[in-house]
Amino acid sequence: MTGTARGRRPGAPDTRAAVLAAARASFAERGFRGTTIRAVASTAGVDPALVHHYFGTKDDLFLAAMELPVDPREVIAHVASGPVEEVAERFLTAFLGVWDDPAIQPALLTVARRVIEPGGDRLLSEGFLPVVVQPVGALLGLDRPEHRMTLVASQVIGLILMRYVLRVEPLASLPKEAVIATYAPTIQRYLTGELPDP
Amino acid sequence: MTGTARGRRPGAPDTRAAVLAAARASFAERGFRGTTIRAVASTAGVDPALVHHYFGTKDDLFLAAMELPVDPREVIAHVASGPVEEVAERFLTAFLGVWDDPAIQPALLTVARRVIEPGGDRLLSEGFLPVVVQPVGALLGLDRPEHRMTLVASQVIGLILMRYVLRVEPLASLPKEAVIATYAPTIQRYLTGELPDP
Numbered sequence: 110m111t112g113t114a115r116g117r118r119p120g121a122p123d124t125r126a127a128v129l130a131a132a133r134a135s136f137a138e139r140g141f142r143g144t145t146i147r148a149v150a151s152t153a154g155v156d157p158a159l160v161h162h163y164f165g166t167k168d169d170l171f172l173a174a175m176e177l178p179v180d181p182r183e184v185i186a187h188v189a190s191g192p193v194e195e196v197a198e199r200f201l202t203a204f205l206g207v208w209d210d211p212a213i214q215p216a217l218l219t220v221a222r223r224v225i226e227p228g229g230d231r232l233l234s235e236g237f238l239p240v241v242v243q244p245v246g247a248l249l250g251l252d253r254p255e256h257r258m259t260l261v262a263s264q265v266i267g268l269i270l271m272r273y274v275l276r277v278e279p280l281a282s283l284p285k286e287a288v289i290a291t292y293a294p295t296i297q298r299y300l301t302g303e304l305p306d307p
Numbered sequence: 308m309t310g311t312a313r314g315r316r317p318g319a320p321d322t323r324a325a326v327l328a329a330a331r332a333s334f335a336e337r338g339f340r341g342t343t344i345r346a347v348a349s350t351a352g353v354d355p356a357l358v359h360h361y362f363g364t365k366d367d368l369f370l371a372a373m374e375l376p377v378d379p380r381e382v383i384a385h386v387a388s389g390p391v392e393e394v395a396e397r398f399l400t401a402f403l404g405v406w407d408d409p410a411i412q413p414a415l416l417t418v419a420r421r422v423i424e425p426g427g428d429r430l431l432s433e434g435f436l437p438v439v440v441q442p443v444g445a446l447l448g449l450d451r452p453e454h455r456m457t458l459v460a461s462q463v464i465g466l467i468l469m470r471y472v473l474r475v476e477p478l479a480s481l482p483k484e485a486v487i488a489t490y491a492p493t494i495q496r497y498l499t500g501e502l503p504d505p
Binding site for chain 1: 473502
């Protein structure tokens with residue numbers, strides 16, 4: 110599954126696997142900020158330049174290590190283009206398109222379970238949030254982007270947990286369109302609505 | 308901590324601890340529906356009548372086993388009284404009053420971590436949701452109570468995770484009043500607003 114979305118499968122399989130394993134361990138133990146390409150390379154027994162060459166930036170390495178079946182940055186770029194007053198609907202349509210896809214969902218659930226595991230909380234707070242979630246706020250040109258994206262994350266994480274991980278009914282079986290219509294006003298308000306002063 | 312909220316600390320400490328440990332293991336492994344007082348008593352090596360006598364119903368045993376520092380049913384009864392159009396604000400005020408209390412928060416975090424642990428998902432989907440969350444919908448006399456309470460849970464779980472477990476800023480440091488004002492419209496719409504047809 111790894112790398113299929115970006116169509117790049119570089120390096121000897123063993124080297125590649127060693128780098129990704131070292132990266133996963135480091136992100137989980139030391140968080141995103143505490144992880145360096147140099148330390149990951151050292152643990153994997155390869156040259157840092159090789160890690161850069163094969164995986165790109167630390168952001169790229171993080172996404173590769175998480176084995177995401179889609180590159181969230183591509184989805185986000187698509188969502189960010191178009192009228193801002195419909196951005197929540199575009200986001201939810203893209204989000205459910207991926208999560209409801211039976212070919213993609215198992216890999217996403219693996220990522221979700223990795224985040225729920227002990228130590229996985231840092232993958233979320235110091236990995237996904239700064240790498241995947243927070244940049245969206247800036248991309249959309251929102252005021253108080255960090256604050257707003259944190260609110261969005263608080264709803265999206267709960268939706269993932271209830272609909273896909275725990276499969277709680279009736280939310281688990283609700284048609285995609287009903288889920289979008291239910292959550293779009295919430296997400297839209299968090300993104301562009303008036304918020305109480307902090 | 309156990310039982311302090313209800314002021315009842317029955318039985319020999321060892322017996323009591325054995326029953327609670329057996330109950331916790333059973334709820335985690337077999338879920339709420341799959342757990343019987345009889346089987347818990349058998350594992351703990353005591354008579355089922357003793358478990359009933361000391362802990363009450365299976366709902367009571369579940370809450371005792373979770374070592375909740377407050378009885379959520381008392382909070383819920385309070386929230387349910389008063390105008391329904393302000394129920395979300397009353398709920399969030401009560402919810403944050405408990406979660407933001409430094410004397411209570413550590414015990415709640417222990418419960419939250421127990422739910423995140425492997426196997427803990429059943430404690431949530433087959434324990435907290437039917438015992439604590441779903442009855443609220445009926446108590447409030449809502450239409451489609453299960454559906455609405457599942458939506459509420461999807462937002463509240465994400466709020467707990469982001470503000471208290473992961474402590475993601477700026478949400479973690481946001482004053483209580485701002486959190487209430489931010490989430491009240493969401494929760495109120497999920498409880499009493501118009502929802503798309505399923």
